[in-house]
Amino acid sequence: xxxxxxxxxxxxxxxxxxxxxxxxxxxxxxxxxxxxxxxxxxxxxxxxxxxxxxxxxxxxxxxxxxxxxxxxxxxxxxxxxxxxxxxxxxxxxxxxxxxxxxxxxxxxxxxxxxxxxxxxxxxxxxxxxxxxxxxxxxxxxxxxxxxxxxxxxxxxxxxxxxxxxxxxxxxxxxxxxxxxxxxxxxxxxxxxxxxxxxxxxxxxxxxxxxxxxxxxxxxxxxxxxxxxxxxxxxxxxxxxxxxxxxxxxxxxxxxxxxxxxxxxxxxxxxxxxxxxxxxxxxxxxxxxxxxxxxxxxxxxxxxxxxxxxxxxxxxxxxxxxxxxxxxxxxxxxxxxxxxxxxxxxxxxxxxxxxxxxxxxxxxxxxxxxxxxxxxxxxxxxxxxxxxxxxxxxxxxxxxxxx
Numbered sequence: 290x291x292x293x294x295x296x297x298x299x300x301x302x303x304x305x306x307x308x309x310x311x312x313x314x315x316x317x318x319x320x321x322x323x324x325x326x327x328x329x330x331x332x333x334x335x336x337x338x339x340x341x342x343x344x345x346x347x348x349x350x351x352x353x354x355x356x357x358x359x360x361x362x363x364x365x366x367x368x369x370x371x372x373x374x375x376x377x378x379x380x381x382x383x384x385x386x387x388x389x390x391x392x393x394x395x396x397x398x399x400x401x402x403x404x405x406x407x408x409x410x411x412x413x414x415x416x417x418x419x420x421x422x423x424x425x426x427x428x429x430x431x432x433x434x435x436x437x438x439x440x441x442x443x444x445x446x447x448x449x450x451x452x453x454x455x456x457x458x459x460x461x462x463x464x465x466x467x468x469x470x471x472x473x474x475x476x477x478x479x480x481x482x483x484x485x486x487x488x489x490x491x492x493x494x495x496x497x498x499x500x501x502x503x504x505x506x507x508x509x510x511x512x513x514x515x516x517x518x519x520x521x522x523x524x525x526x527x528x529x530x531x532x533x534x535x536x537x538x539x540x541x542x543x544x545x546x547x548x549x550x551x552x553x554x555x556x557x558x559x560x561x562x563x564x565x566x567x568x569x570x571x572x573x574x575x576x577x578x579x580x581x582x583x584x585x586x587x588x589x590x591x592x593x594x595x596x597x598x599x600x601x602x603x604x605x606x607x608x609x610x611x612x613x614x615x616x617x618x619x620x621x622x623x624x625x626x627x628x629x630x631x632x633x634x635x636x637x638x639x640x641x642x643x644x645x646x647x648x649x650x651x652x653x654x655x656x657x658x659x660x661x662x663x664x665x666x667x668x669x670x671x672x673x674x675x676x677x678x679x680x681x682x683x684x685x686x687x688x689x690x691x
Contacts, residue, residue, distance in 0.1 A: 314338060318348040322427050322684035345687035358638045358683040361388060362645060362668055374669055383669055388426040403678045408452035409685020423690060430690040434477055437484040439466045447496050447516035449507030456689045461514045463496055472496060474535050488540040493521045506564035508571050512537055515571060517564055520544060534603060548599050548609040567637035571601040574635050613655055619662050634679025645679040
């Protein structure tokens, strides 16, 4: 390693001090999000600069590489905080230096459950107190949401966060109220830091359980908050899985059954259902496995995998439109039917959907504009764990948590 010449060091410092301030800021705007906190310790000027909302929103956010959301694998798995890997479409590579929740290690015995992401934040739930945390992994800041008047929120399968402008955001959750003995919709507003009950849902609508194989996913579109729910039919054992849309202004709701693309008397196993927002589209991804018995002359059994992407339109005569189906030439995503496991994760960025296979390194991509199925570079081996979530996150160092 070459020793640094004292004269060279002083000369470099002199050159830096002679640079115009606006040029320095223009150069620093090209720093990736994961390095902002580290470089803020260099000097007081850089610390003030990287804390400036004006700089972050007017200069840093305008750099092309900083506009691209990250595809993330990890953060929380097996209820434990883990190192995560992010994929950048700008560099077409995976790295594990972008996100970390290590600043939460001393909380909840470091046991958390991933709930969702949005507005540059992660929503996670502490497994010890059931508290809901809003975290900004870029700034290493977090906020514990206050407890609702309706008590603890234990079931948080239908929860989402949406940006309201500047540093404002709202958290929506559908959960069972022990006070009203039915499902309710509650909204947390970051401006007044309180929960409000936005509406109550009828008794026959309930939030999904793990056994229903309905993955997380909420969508905000056209003044509606959408999530997956289950409707009980009368007093019998039959249920209808569907999408519930809650009108945030009017406090009313709609419920539309999910599409049924396959009915097979020999057995249809539902592996995965998830709602996604892809550009302007409201999408429903359904992964099923059809178990086909032998023809009577043989006991050979075949398992046919079907992955279908549907688009939802509440105002159309036909609410569901099939957009794509994974061709047989693309490798299998599912391994085998396992009742309480999510065989793959799904995330949306721009015009693409990403699917991470169960315990595999491959990430499959469906591109809407090109109507094509492709692969990303393989995930690193450390990211190949069945329970690590796959989600999209836009880095937002300008979003404050107070």
